[in-house]
Amino acid sequence: MQLRYDQAKAWVERLLEHYTVVREQVADSDMLNSDTPSALHTETLDVYLVHFVFRNNNGRDILELYVDTDKGITVGECAKLSRHILEMMDSSPDAAELFSDNFRLEVSSPDVSKPIRVPRQYVKNIGRKLRVRFLDNLDEERTVEGRLKTAELHGDDKFIELTTQRKKKADKTSDAPPTVKIPLDRIRDAIVQVEF
Template sequence: MEEKRIREIAERVISDDRDLFLVDVKVKGNEGNQKVLIFVDGDNGISIDQCSKISRQVGAEVEEEDFMKGKYTLEVSSPGLDFPIMLHRQYVKNIGRSLVVETVEGEKVEGELKEVKDEAIELNCNQEMRSLKFEEIKQSKVKVSFK
């Protein structure tokens, strides 16, 4: 209930900025000592100032509605590179980057994301194009390179 309501509040708070989108909401811990994590991204990234503004607005509404029992902390941040890609919009944002994709069958596919279609992504894997349907993908992450 809490997670769903926080998601609704966060989506409404960011709806004014068409560049931003909600990636995920997690509520961890036990009643009276919970941590609320809100992950927001933007087509052109998200700034610390934007995260702070979202945190203040969501926090104010949560306090006003008073549905969180006891003490809690609220954190708003971007998902980070180690966070799996979850949304179609995140794939689009990462065109041109190297991805590591784990398929539902356990295969690891690495390649540069070239195209995102409605039902699949196209990766350039060592000069060979590979198409993976979203239903075949268990998890995708941006490959971090320190060149």
């Protein structure tokens, strides 16, 4: 089953390498109130795989794909991707070998309450509050909560930086709030904190 799982995941990843979401947006919000036709801005976003589940339940293959873009993904975009995948499966001999006829495909966005699984997810969460569990320089586990300020995902020094709240007024040594820089390879888990 592991070999089949790995092959199915590789097939999906190859398919997603060439799949993009195209969004059209009004270029200027003032144009909504004007009598002239709205100018549209087209944006192309790469879809990436966050989590892949391939299992068999009572003889039925179930493929669950959790996908995203750097600016989020809508239910409609997930449905369109699902239709595209099914079309590709129908025309691919590789897919016919990997997936049974008794098959279910589920494509959705990642659950906001689940930990971040892919470093690229940090990009779309800049400005949001995170709770991060990580190993410090002494290999002791720490947890910090703060607003994601930066996500450096390229180069040798990959890290996130959080702006945290001061615990006491006596800690105020500058006007800037304290920040915590955490190397990506030291992060155990990071969960977006939903704010109301």
